[in-house]
Amino acid sequence: MILSDLLDTPVRxxxxxxxxxxxxxxxVLDGPLDGGLLxxxxxxxxxVSPRTGTSFLGYERSDVRSPAVLARWLxxxxxxxxxxxxxxxxxxDADAVVLADGYRRWSPAFPEGAHRRS
Known part of the structure; x- marks a missing residue:
């Protein structure tokens, strides 16, 4: 499966x-080198967005606030x-993503999203 196949997939x-x-x-890029410098x-x-399958356009990752109207709407x-x-x-799979028992919700903010709960 290609990762992009999961976009817009329902999460349960x-x-x-x-x-x-x-x-x-x-x-994340924290693995071993894969030949050369890669x-x-x-x-x-x-x-995961509870309301829509459309992209967040990266606005969840930082304090980006402009253009203000677009940032507020997103x-x-x-x-x-x-x-x-x-x-x-x-x-x-292409039909659904099912979460495991005991899953946790984290803030989507980047890079803090790896460390902070929402």
Whole structure:
């Protein structure tokens, strides 16, 4: 499966309740060198929006506030968005992403999203 196949995929809780849609993926470059100076990326987690499958356009990652009208609208549209770590994904396919028991919701802010709960 290609990671982009997961975009706009419904996300479900372990009990099957709908939680939202995958709107982005968070990758990290902390692995071993993959020949030369390249580092193999790994999936850190998925950004889940409860209301829409459209992109956040990166506005969840920092304090970007302009253009102000667009920033405000995207923040309102994606309120409740969270990051779920890849380790908390039980299954992922083109039909749905199902989270594991005990999954945690993290802030999608970057880079703090890896350390702070929402």
């Amino acid at each position: 809780s372990p009990s099957g309740d709908p939680l939202g849609f995958v709107v982005d993926m968070r990758l 580092v193999q990326p790994r999936v850190h987690g998925l950004i 923040r309102w549209r994606h309120r409740g968005t969270f990051l779920v770590h890849w380790e908390d994904v039980a299954t992922a």
